[in-house]
Amino acid sequence: MPDPLLPSCSILLLAGGRGQRMGGQDKGLVEWQGRPLIAWLHETVQPLTDDLLLSCNRNRARYSAYADRLISDEEQGFPGPLAGIRSGLAAARNAWMLVLPCDTPLIDRPLLQSLYQTALEEPDRPVMLSCEGQWEPLFSIIPTGRQAEVDACWQSGERSPLRALLHVGARALEVHRGDPRLANLNTPELLKITGSRGTSS
Numbered sequence: 001m002p003d004p005l006l007p008s009c010s011i012l013l014l015a016g017g018r019g020q021r022m023g024g025q026d027k028g029l030v031e032w033q034g035r036p037l038i039a040w041l042h043e044t045v046q047p048l049t050d051d052l053l054l055s056c057n058r059n060r061a062r063y064s065a066y067a068d069r070l071i072s073d074e075e076q077g078f079p080g081p082l083a084g085i086r087s088g089l090a091a092a093r094n095a096w097m098l099v100l101p102c103d104t105p106l107i108d109r110p111l112l113q114s115l116y117q118t119a120l121e122e123p124d125r126p127v128m129l130s131c132e133g134q135w136e137p138l139f140s141i142i143p144t145g146r147q148a149e150v151d152a153c154w155q156s157g158e159r160s161p162l163r164a165l166l167h168v169g170a171r172a173l174e175v176h177r178g179d180p181r182l183a184n185l186n187t188p189e190l191l192k193i194t195g196s197r198g199t200s201s
C-alpha cells in the first residue's frame with residue numbers, strides 16, 4: 001500500500017444512525033448519483049489512511065466493502081454519534097482519528113488536508129470545522145490519546161459530540177457558511193441536489 005496521505009491518522013466514517021428523516025433507511029447505503037452515499041466518502045478517504053474504520057449498526061455485510069474494519073456501538077438503540085466516536089477512539093490504531101458523517105458526498109481531500117494540518121499545529125487538541133461560528137463536531141480530528149477523557153464524558157452522561165469535544169479542548173478551523181463541500185444529505189429532498197464532485201485529489 002502506498003504511504004497514506006494523512007500519516008498517523010485513522011479515519012472513522014459514521015454510518016450508525018437511525019436515518020429517521022430518510023424514512024428509517026440506512027442512510028449510508030441510500031443512493032446518490034447512482035452510488036451509495038458511503039461509496040463517495042470511501043473513494044475520497046481511502047488513499048488518506050492505513051486505518052479506515054466504519055461505524056454501523058446494521059447491514060454489516062454491505063458496509064464491509066467500504067472500510068478496513070467495522071465497528072458498532074456498545075449500546076443498542078442508536079445512542080447517537082458520540083457512541084460511534086467513542087468506539088472509534090477505542091479501535092483506532094493511530095495518533096489521530098478523523099471523523100466524518102456518511103451523508104456528505106461532496107467533501108474533498110483539500111479540506112481534509114487543511115483539517116489535518118491544523119491538527120498538527122497543536123497535536124494534543126481536537127480540531128473541528130466551524131461554519132462562521134457554527135461548530136461541526138462530526139467533521140473533526142481527535143487525538144486518540146484523549147480517548148479516556150471522551151470516555152469519562154460519556155460515562156458521566158454526556159451524549160453531545162460538540163460538548164464532549166469542547167470538554168477536551170477542541171479548537172476550530174473556520175470555513176464559509178454554505179461551503180458546498182459540507183452539503184449534508186439528510187432527507188429524500190436533499191438527495192435530489194446534483195452537486196458536482198469535481199476532482200477529489
Ligand SMILES: Nc1nc2c(ncn2[C@@H]2O[C@H](COP(=O)(O)OP(=O)(O)OP(=O)(O)O)[C@@H](O)[C@H]2O)c(=O)[nH]1
Nearest residue numbers: 014015016017018019020021078079080084101102
Ligand atoms: N454510531 C452511531 N452513529 C450515529 C448514530 N446516530 C447518528 N449517527 C451518525 O452520525 C451522523 C450524523 O447523524 P444524522 O445526520 O442525524 O443521521 P441519522 O441519525 O442517521 O439520521 P436521523 O435519524 O434522520 O437524525 C451520521 O453519519 C449518522 O450515521 C448512532 O446512534 N450511532
Ligand SMILES: [Mg+2]
Nearest residue numbers: 017018019020
Ligand atoms: Mg440523527
